[in-house]
Amino acid sequence: QEVSLKFQSSDPSGDPNYQLYKEWADGVSEETGGKVSIELLPVGAVVDFQETLDAVGAGILDGHVTDTSYFAGKDAAFGLIANPVGAWSDPQQMLKFFNEGGGKELMNDLVEPYGTHFFGGTTPGLEAFVSKVPIEGVDDLQGLKLRAPAGLVQNIFAAAGASPVNLPTSEVFTALDKGVVDAADYSVFHVNQAQGLNKIAPHPVFPGFHSMPLIEFSMNKQKWDALPEDVQTTLEESVVELAQHQNAALADKNAKAVEEAKAQGATVHDWSDEERAKFRKIAIGEWEKQAAASENAQKVYDTLTAYLEKEGLLKAQ
Amino acid sequence: MTRDPVAVDGNDPDLRSTSEGTGDTVPEAGALGRGIEWIGYVFAAAIVASAAALLFEIFMRYVLDSPTNWVHETSIFLCAIAFIYGGLFCAARDSHIRVVLIYDALGPRVRAVLDVIIYVISAISAAFFAWASWLMVETSFWNPSGAFHMEGTGSAWNPPTPALLKGFLLIVMIVLAIQFIVLAVNHARQRGSRQDA
Amino acid sequence: MFLMLFGLLLTGMPLAFVTLLVALIFAIGWFGPMAVPLITSRVFSFVSSFIFVSVPMFVLMAAILDRSGIARDLFDAMKLISNRVRGGVAIQTIFVAVILAAMSGIIGGEIVLLGLLALPQMLRLGYDRSLAIGVVCAGGALGTMIPPSIVLIVYGLAANVSIGDLFTASFLPGVMLAGFYVLYVLFRAYFTKGVVPDPDPEIIPLAEKIALLKGLILPLLVVTFVLGSIYGGIASVTEASAIGVGGVLLATVVRGEFTFQLLRGAAMQTLATVGMIVWIGIGASAIVGVFNLMGGIDFVSSLIIGISDEPLYVLLFMMLILFVLGMFLDWVGIALLTLPIFVPIIVELGYDPVWFGVLFCMNMQVSFLSPPFGPAAFYLKSVAPPDISLGDIFRALLPFIGLQILALAILIMFPGITGR
Ligand code: NA
Numbered sequence: 001q002e003v004s005l006k007f008q009s010s011d012p013s014g015d016p017n018y019q020l021y022k023e024w025a026d027g028v029s030e031e032t033g034g035k036v037s038i039e040l041l042p043v044g045a046v047v048d049f050q051e052t053l054d055a056v057g058a059g060i061l062d063g064h065v066t067d068t069s070y071f072a073g074k075d076a077a078f079g080l081i082a083n084p085v086g087a088w089s090d091p092q093q094m095l096k097f098f099n100e101g102g103g104k105e106l107m108n109d110l111v112e113p114y115g116t117h118f119f120g121g122t123t124p125g126l127e128a129f130v131s132k133v134p135i136e137g138v139d140d141l142q143g144l145k146l147r148a149p150a151g152l153v154q155n156i157f158a159a160a161g162a163s164p165v166n167l168p169t170s171e172v173f174t175a176l177d178k179g180v181v182d183a184a185d186y187s188v189f190h191v192n193q194a195q196g197l198n199k200i201a202p203h204p205v206f207p208g209f210h211s212m213p214l215i216e217f218s219m220n221k222q223k224w225d226a227l228p229e230d231v232q233t234t235l236e237e238s239v240v241e242l243a244q245h246q247n248a249a250l251a252d253k254n255a256k257a258v259e260e261a262k263a264q265g266a267t268v269h270d271w272s273d274e275e276r277a278k279f280r281k282i283a284i285g286e287w288e289k290q291a292a293a294s295e296n297a298q299k300v301y302d303t304l305t306a307y308l309e310k311e312g313l314l315k316a317q
Numbered sequence: 318m319t320r321d322p323v324a325v326d327g328n329d330p331d332l333r334s335t336s337e338g339t340g341d342t343v344p345e346a347g348a349l350g351r352g353i354e355w356i357g358y359v360f361a362a363a364i365v366a367s368a369a370a371l372l373f374e375i376f377m378r379y380v381l382d383s384p385t386n387w388v389h390e391t392s393i394f395l396c397a398i399a400f401i402y403g404g405l406f407c408a409a410r411d412s413h414i415r416v417v418l419i420y421d422a423l424g425p426r427v428r429a430v431l432d433v434i435i436y437v438i439s440a441i442s443a444a445f446f447a448w449a450s451w452l453m454v455e456t457s458f459w460n461p462s463g464a465f466h467m468e469g470t471g472s473a474w475n476p477p478t479p480a481l482l483k484g485f486l487l488i489v490m491i492v493l494a495i496q497f498i499v500l501a502v503n504h505a506r507q508r509g510s511r512q513d514a
Numbered sequence: 515m516f517l518m519l520f521g522l523l524l525t526g527m528p529l530a531f532v533t534l535l536v537a538l539i540f541a542i543g544w545f546g547p548m549a550v551p552l553i554t555s556r557v558f559s560f561v562s563s564f565i566f567v568s569v570p571m572f573v574l575m576a577a578i579l580d581r582s583g584i585a586r587d588l589f590d591a592m593k594l595i596s597n598r599v600r601g602g603v604a605i606q607t608i609f610v611a612v613i614l615a616a617m618s619g620i621i622g623g624e625i626v627l628l629g630l631l632a633l634p635q636m637l638r639l640g641y642d643r644s645l646a647i648g649v650v651c652a653g654g655a656l657g658t659m660i661p662p663s664i665v666l667i668v669y670g671l672a673a674n675v676s677i678g679d680l681f682t683a684s685f686l687p688g689v690m691l692a693g694f695y696v697l698y699v700l701f702r703a704y705f706t707k708g709v710v711p712d713p714d715p716e717i718i719p720l721a722e723k724i725a726l727l728k729g730l731i732l733p734l735l736v737v738t739f740v741l742g743s744i745y746g747g748i749a750s751v752t753e754a755s756a757i758g759v760g761g762v763l764l765a766t767v768v769r770g771e772f773t774f775q776l777l778r779g780a781a782m783q784t785l786a787t788v789g790m791i792v793w794i795g796i797g798a799s800a801i802v803g804v805f806n807l808m809g810g811i812d813f814v815s816s817l818i819i820g821i822s823d824e825p826l827y828v829l830l831f832m833m834l835i836l837f838v839l840g841m842f843l844d845w846v847g848i849a850l851l852t853l854p855i856f857v858p859i860i861v862e863l864g865y866d867p868v869w870f871g872v873l874f875c876m877n878m879q880v881s882f883l884s885p886p887f888g889p890a891a892f893y894l895k896s897v898a899p900p901d902i903s904l905g906d907i908f909r910a911l912l913p914f915i916g917l918q919i920l921a922l923a924i925l926i927m928f929p930g931i932t933g934r
């Protein structure tokens with residue numbers, strides 16, 4: 001007897017990440033030996049992206065593949081765990097935290113009260129920094145006019161000494177071109193490259209040092225609990241596999257894009273571990289403020305900083 | 318010189334069924350309908366306030382170079398309450414768009430019966446939506462542990478507007494259900510008195 | 515589901531409530547009462563989308579414009595270029611309609627304005643009644659074809675394409691359609707006897723000419739600001755719409771026409787208009803959500819795609835559906851019911867969704883004029899002399915519907931006109 005489930009993604013159907021998640025969903029039936037099939041729906045198909053947590057909890061949808069920070073309005077903890085700006089320098093660091101470092105258990109402490117169960121996470125990748133001027137470290141951020149979306153990202157850049165401006169995504173290109181801003185938090189390297197940002201701002205920082213969103217795979221808790229244990233394990237493993245696959249694909253595209261950018265005359269800057277740790281220290285100061293917003297946010301803060309400490313990611317020599 | 322061309326012939330029955338905002342509250346809407354029309358000023362003002370807020374943001378961003386973090390969410394909220402209220406407002410004016418192709422061809426008596434049935438069904442649906450809105454209000458005003466926490470937008474400013482909007486939707490759905498009952502009763506009464514005559 | 519939808523529609527139940535009711539019945543029938551919050555959740559999300567903020571702004575702008583004397587001055591100023599050719603006043607009306615269309619995004623106000631300003635003058639001068647009516651209705655309807663346009667905005671939202679791109683792409687087609695109207699008027703004026711009076715070139719003194727030209731300044735400033743800020747990439751469409759409100763309001767102040775009553779009347783009309791538009795959107799959005807959960811979009815899509823292997827036939831089939839719906843439904847309902855199904859198919863067939871948006875918009879031009887549900891006719895009827903019946907108006911509109919269909923066919927044959 002096949003259980004068929006409906007999941008909603010927070011990406012539109014044309015997005016390359018959606019295509020990857022769709023492949024994952026289509027593969028589930030075969031991997032579980034026909035016990036479970038998943039139909040993936042694009043963003044907004046059944047409910048809005050900010051409403052999927054409630055809809056999955058109520059059993060209207062069976063699951064969702066979504067950026068956890070969309071639920072920050074319900075609990076600041078979701079914003080902090082989904083994108084602790086500055087925490088990670090590599091997707092592998094983050095995936096390790098969720099798979100082995102207690103991240104999965106922490107997520108379930110957060111989402112299970114809402115009636116959902118987290119069974120895996122991935123990321124579309126570490127965003128690359130777009131800049132018109134060379135940025136080699138935290139000191140170069142002083143007084144830099146840059147675009148950053150409202151929220152934690154903006155607060156952290158402000159704490160680092162930059163003057164962040166909140167502009168809609170659609171206006172980043174013109175703002176950089178006209179010199180309204182000199183740098184921008186935008187997207188992963190190959191997307192920045194495809195949209196021509198590295199041409200008008202030829203000093204990208206890659207790999208980036210700031211945003212890397214968590215994409216969570218969760219489903220209705222009752223329906224999860226009703227699944228046989230071997231199916232649960234298969235589903236968990238399938239997401240781990242997907243994350244590695246997505247990562248490899250991204251690295252591939254980024255590598256090509258870096259070559260292309262260099263050929264166009266861009267200088268790609270890479271921060272040293274010391275500078276990354278310096279930025280992370282500043283970021284943690286802002287996380288601390290976020291942590292005060294709720295008990296759960298404090299829990300995320302404590303777990304995350306303890307983990308970073310243990311992994312040696314806080315050492316600035 | 319000010320003119321009000323659209324309002325002059327606002328009670329034209331054909332115009333009532335288009336999407337361009339003409340007409341007045343129908344007598345069958347009763348005292349409740351008049352109240353809805355009167356309170357409508359508040360929400361019409363919300364639209365103007367929203368325009369003013371957006372102009373302020375444009376001034377701050379392009380002239381003073383210091384964008385605000387509250388204008389977008391404020392203008393969304395102001396328009397959203399006007400949108401929700403607008404549905405109730407049009408129900409009281411009976412100005413929601415309808416297809417009158419067959420309806421117009423019917424005799425007045427059949428039409429009156431049809432009106433009553435339509436309003437009763439509409440009232441039942443509105444009651445269902447009020448109940449569903451209540452379920453949303455529960456999750457947006459209290460967190461799962463039962464503590465009071467109003468759902469915010471999750472931005473840096475994080476105003477509790479999602480919770481407020483969901484609460485407002487609940488209130489409007491309840492009033493809408495009552496308004497439909499009032500309309501149904503008044504239409505049924507009219508039919509009764511017409512038969513007596 | 516669609517049968518139930520149309521069945522209920524024909525009872526005369528308001529469209530917004532029909533769609534909500536059908537969504538409710540299917541949510542409960544298919545999934546049980548626990549699925550009902552899906553509908554209220556969609557209602558909440560729909561009303562809190564930022565881009566929808568531009569809808570009340572454009573409506574408010576038009577409502578203020580209608581109440582000021584700006585449009586009347588514009589009409590008088592256009593006398594300067596029109597009193598030398600046969601059919602001059604009709605052509606002048608179309609020119610004014612185009613400029614008004616470039617300022618506002620809805621049609622009702624324009625048709626009423628032209629109906630009050632131009633129609634009596636044409637009838638007095640002895641213009642053929644049908645020609646005069648057609649020019650006013652078709653010209654006024656240009657409000658949603660020439661940007662800014664509420665139809666294109668709603669299309670952009672539904673289809674997830676750039677509203678700026680839609681505006682840019684629809685500009686030439688809109689002017690082309692207006693050009694067809696002008697050519698038609700000239701053709702009738704020069705080839706059919708008695709349709710228009712002989713021109714009477716009155717000599718306008720220079721001082722008066724200058725005074726008349728002043729009437730052009732404010733409207734042109736508003737147009738420049740609104741369109742300039744959109745095309746110049748300075749402001750988003752929503753912000754540009756607020757600039758439009760500010761500009762028109764400022765113009766009324768400059769002209770000494772601003773009163774609290776004017777603003778209040780305009781705002782109340784806006785509330786009623788957006789209440790209707792948004793609630794139709796709410797209902798359609800609810801149905802789409804339930805339909806998607808049932809797996810229905812795939813079903814209807816495959817039906818439409820199954821029409822033919824030839825993309826062109828599928829496209830023409832969609833145009834036919836839009837045309838038929840346009841006879842019975844307001845454009846908002848058509849947009850929100852059909853676009854979630856049509857647009858993905860269009861993209862899959864390899865067509866450009868922006869170009870399709872212009873086709874959709876042109877098709878909605880037809881829907882304003884086509885009987886039995888023709889909003890343009892209803893608007894004109896509300897201000898026309900009582901001896902002009904709705905039947906007269908609809909008959910007068912037939913040649914103009916023909917011109918619109920011609921324009922649509924040309925857009926399909928030569929997509930390049932949209933610049934895409
Ligand atoms: Na327009």
Ligand code: NA
Pocket residue numbers: 840841842843880881882883884885886887888889
């Ligand atoms: Na029509």
